[in-house]
Amino acid sequence: MTTVTAPAATHQPYRRRWAALAVILAAEVMDLLDALVTTIAAPSIREDLGGSASLVQWLGAGYTLAMAVGLITGGRLGDLFGRRRMFVLGAFGFTATSLLCGLAAGPEMLVAGRVLQGLFGAVMIPQGLGLIREMFPPEEIGKAFGLFGPVIATSSVGGPILAGWLVDADLFGTGWRMIFLINLPVGLAAAVAGMRLLPELRLSNATRLDLVGVLLVSVAGFLLVFPLIQGQELGWPAWTFASMVASLAVFAAFGAHESRRARSGKDPLVTPSLFRKRAFTGGLVAGLAFFSGLIGLSLVFTLYTQVGLGFSPLKAGLTGLPQAVGGVIGFGLAMSGLQEKLGRGLLQIGTGVMALGAGVLGLTIHLAGLDVGPWQLAPGLALVGIGMGLTMAPFFDIVLAGVDEHESGSASGTLTAIQQLGAALGTAMLGTLLFDLLARRWSFGSAMQVTVWVEIGLLALTFALSFLLPRRARPDPSGH
Incomplete structure (x- = not known):
């Protein structure tokens, strides 16, 4: 049962709840951008601060690993102490750690700041999703959640370009530091607006943290x-x-430990019965493989364009634009009715299109060598993006269709954490593979082709595991 310590959420005035949604979306944008921007800025950061090649990997992996761990408990903190309180704490903390990153005097300080950013982001983000369910009446909740799609799409398109522009523009002599400092006005505004607009909600029967x-x-x-x-x-x-x-x-x-906790009647972080379901465990491994390859390839490709081809940060960001636009197209196709019509088949088609795009990308790099330009790379990247959108759109709904209703909250949180863990693993594995091949005096082009083949292998694993998943997503009883 939910205890509401402010006026009932669904009784909030119309304008107030939509203004509150804007605050939640602003926080979502900060998180999405900070997950993307260091990939583009990493070569410039290392050139300025020094550090070994592993710094490039830790900038992404430190954030996503902390986010993965934090997301498991972030929602529970809101249940215990109040969603508005935790949202505001997360927003202020995210803003403060963004300042810490922007003022970093060395690589160790920057990586520590990234880890703290991930932890505060994991406190902030789950509260917004929970608040939306409480703030909006049934007839509006579909529209509210529907805004997340365009926000995610816009952030994925604009994030790398914004990062490249900020690094190249060198505003006020800040260089790469502006990718973090730009969070200060947004984060402070979100925190202050959150205190004024968000209702305070918490569970009366919430249990202690594990x-x-x-x-x-x-x-x-x-x-x-x-x-x-x-x-x-x-x-x-x-x-x-x-x-x-x-x-x-x-x-x-x-x-x-989780099994013992469940048997003793205490709330576990992850419901143990989930792992006895073939669809869920298959979905976890498939998600780990998919997101590892996706994020790892993005890091390696950015290093290839900037270090191997000598592109500026802005040019590198623009070079990746076809993949981001392709992702928007893929999501749009899925949402136009293909997801309901094809179910699990859409996910399988998506992984196939992604594999085809990766193959085209690898072949282009092989044939063109170091003379390759953005327009030559565009077809392969666009196919990767379209396949990504087709795969990601049905993924969570299909996997969650294989669990019982009372397990869906734990299953959803675990899947989101696996997405972040996959990002950390992909950054670690494919980044390490690239640096290892370069250390053995492979050319950048040859090393890039090997990572493309690894990505195709991970997509093949995702495709094979998809046959363990339910054929269709569970119908939404609300009609949205």
């Missing part, structure tokens, strides 16, 4: 990602492999 579970999953994630990023530079000593094996043991310990 701190042991949080610690176990955090340690397991770190033990896996850290050696993947640092191993190549250190020559792959024995402890890196021991760490990865230990991460699996800690993940197993996390699962056992």
Whole structure:
């Protein structure tokens, strides 16, 4: 049962609840942009601050790994202490850590700032989604959630271009630092507006946090990602492999702890019964493979364009525009009725189109060499984007159709965390592969082609695992 400590959410005045939605969307944009911008700015950051090649990977992986761990508990914090309070705390914290990143004097300080950004983002983002469900009456909630699609699409298109422009423009002599400093006015405005516009909601029966579970999953994630990023530079000593094996043991310990907690009548972070469902476990592994390849390829491609081809940050951002536009097209096609008509088949078509696009991209790089230009790369990137949109649009709904209604909240949070963990793993694995090949004196073009083949392999794995998923998404009883 939900306890409301402000006027009933659905009784909020019409303008007030839509103004509150604008605040939530502004926070979503900050998170989406900060997940994208360091990929474009990474070469400039390393040139300015120094640091090893692994800095490029940690800028993305530190943020997404912290986000993955934090998202598991972010929603629960809102249940316990109030969604408005946690949203405002997250927004202020995200703004403060953006300032910390913008003022970073060295690579260690910047990576630490990125980790803190991810943690505060994980506190802020889940509150907005929960508040929307409470603020809007049934006849408006579909429209409210429908605005997230255009916001995500616009951010994915504009984020890399904005980052490239800010780095090249060198506003007030700040260079790459402006990609973080631009969050200050947006974050402060979101926090202040949140205090005035958002209702205070919390669950009267919310249980205490599972701190042991949080610690176990955090340690397991770190033990896996850290050696993947640092191993190549250190020559792959024995402890890196021991760490990865230990991460699996800690993940197993996390699962056992969650099962014990559920049997004792306490709320687990992740409902253990989910892992006894073939559709859900298949969806988790498929999501891990898909998002690892998608985000890892984006990082490697950006390094290829800037370091290998010598493109400026802005030109690199514009070069990736066909993929972002293709993603918008793919989402649009899915939402036009294909998702309901094809169900799981749309996801399979999407992975096939993505694999075709990656193959075209690899072939273009092979044939054109270092003389390749943005227009030659555009067809392959556009196909990757269209396939991405077709795959992502039905993914979450299809996987969640394989769980029971009372498990859907835990399943949704776990899938979102897996998306972020996949991003961290992809950044670690494909980035490390690229740097390892370059260290062996491979050309940038040849190394890029190898990573493209790895991406195709991950897409093939996603395609194969999709047969474990339900054929159709569960109908929405609300009609939206």
